[in-house]
Structure formats: structure tokens, C-alpha cells
Amino acid sequence: MPLVTTRRTGLVDQVIEQLRGAVASGEWPVGSRIPTEPELVDALGVGRNTLREAVRALAHSGILEVRQGDGTYVRATTEVSGALRRLCGSELRDVLQVRRCLEVEGARLAAVARTEEDVAQLRALLQRRDAYQQQNKYDEFVRADTELHFAVVRSSHNAVLTELYRGITEAIMASVATTSEERQHFQEIDHRGLVEAIVAGDVERAGEEAAGFLDDLLSDERNRERSPTYGSRPEFRT
Structure with a gap:
């Protein structure tokens, strides 16, 4: 989204909306540094x-x-995301527990509410995820895996659940990155059963598939917390 010179009324609110728009559109991705103050002053036509x-x-x-x-760096995509990151972003265990709550119910609802368009998207995302998995492309796998999980929740067609999940997307991606790196899970976890259960409209199996791998990850995290000799993991940062 190109920045444009603002009108002379409500300048602060206008600048806020333009900066927020640059983040929401992906022009300024999470983790990136935004343009410098002189650059923004010049682009927006406002004072420092x-x-x-x-x-x-x-x-x-x-x-x-x-x-x-x-x-100045981009921390989150929305105010909701920023607030939720502060609440659950510091502990991997917390994020995995929240993911389990949202993803299991999301999968169950998706098995009932999914449309043909949802099914096509789920299959396409699964294919892309699996291709990166087979090619051992870690960074691409992390993004594709996160997108697949979000697509499952969107397929529930529950607006509140979807927005809650969207709000912690960055924390979810961080959890995917951490758990994949530490256990090489991008070579181990198979989500075909999850997608097939949703496509088939099998509510119980969809919930079980969504819960299964997250329960494994939570079990690993509990073991690590209980025993210093269980093994270290990469630093979890959201």
C-alpha cells in the first residue's frame, strides 16, 4: 500500500491508519523494521x-x-494480535495449550461447515506444505504449515474463533518453528488425516487428528520442564 500525503485534519489518526494499513497489507511484515522517521515524514507530509x-x-x-x-519494528499485525501476544507469547507451553483449544474445536466445526472452496484450499495448502516437507525447506514449511492450520480454523466459519486464532498467528508460527526445529517435525508430522477427516465430514476424527500431534508436543514440553536432562530446545520467541 503506497503511502500518500495526508490531509491537514485529524493528522495523527490518518497517520495511524496508514501505518496500520502498511502492516496489515504485509508491506511491512512482522519482525521487519519500518522506514526511518525522516523517510516517513517525507512520504506522509507531516511533522515529526x-x-x-x-x-x-x-x-x-x-x-x-x-x-x-x-x-521501530513491526511486532504484530493488529491490536488484537498485539494484546494476545503479550498474554500468551512468552511460554511455548501456553501457546500450545491455546492452540489445542482453538484448533480442535476449529477442526470439529470445519468438518460440518466446510465448503467446496474450503476443501480445495485445504488440499492445495496441504500439498504445498508436504512439498516443502519433502524438499527439506524448513522456513517455507513453517509458513505453509501455519497457513494450513489457519485455513482449518477459517473453514469452521465461526467468525469469533477465526479472529481469536488470527490474533495469535505470529505466536502460532513461532511455536511451529520452534517445535519443528527441535524435533525435525517438519519431517515427521502428517496432516493428511486431518484434512481427510474434515473433507469427509467426520467430526470426531477431525478433532482427534487436530489434538493428536499437539498432545505429543505438549507431552514433550512437560517432560522437558520436569527433567533438565531431557533435552534443550531452541529459544522460543514470538
């Missing part, structure tokens, strides 16, 4: 104080993070 007030508002909401001496 106006820009700083807008950035402070988005930092307070959790979308941006100001790092003194380093710049």
Missing part, C-alpha cells in the same frame, strides 16, 4: 511530532515496537 505520536499509539497497542538506537 505528528508521526511520533502515531508511532507511540501503535507501540502502545502492540503493533509496533520502538527500539532505542535501532529503529
